[in-house]
Amino acid sequence: DQQVKQNSPSLSVQEGRISILNCDYTNSMFDYFLWYKKYPAEGPTFLISISSIKDKNEDGRFTVFLNKSAKHLSLHIVPSQPGDSAVYFCAANTDKLIFGTGTRLQVFP
């Protein structure tokens, strides 16, 4: 029973364009949503989060949107840079984090 889903295993975007990573969830009791970024051979690092009482949170090039009625969140990266190439995990928080399966983003020149 996958409570947090990332249906796109990979995404390829040209440098300078927008990257949009999507995440769906099933449990309406989740109160925080987070995005993590992971490079190979490293642990995931926290990127950005959003409370369930908000619909948008922005931090520099990164914006997370939350649509509670659709149980959907998305991460926008504008402009995309080659250093953004990594695996991105969305996660939902109750008393512990539940992670999605990840989306591998590749930003090419």
Place this chain on the structure above:
Amino acid sequence: DVKVTQSSRYLVKRTGEKVFLECVQDMDHENMFWYRQDPGLGLRLIYFSYDVKMKEKGDIPEGYSVSREKKERFSLILESASTNQTSMYLCASSLADRRSNYGYTFGSGTRLTVV
């Protein structure tokens, strides 16, 4: 900076061996977690602990056990390693306020290969 240190980056063990993965955090965090990462499956929770001597099963505890004798150290034990336990193992810690919008701090991971 919060640091979560995993004792080994790479390990190769034989089937049937008892394997210990060690994790130490230096920020006095109450909560500690063990995940494994596999392609297409994301991060799956094995065990977690909210206090010393305390442990709770996550989503995939079979074949694993844990030990938390001190607040800063959380050990994952593979009682009898099998090839399907070949994976990247990630340790994480967090403050006691579970509903934190900053989530967890992860270690760099241990890539375990069981042959």
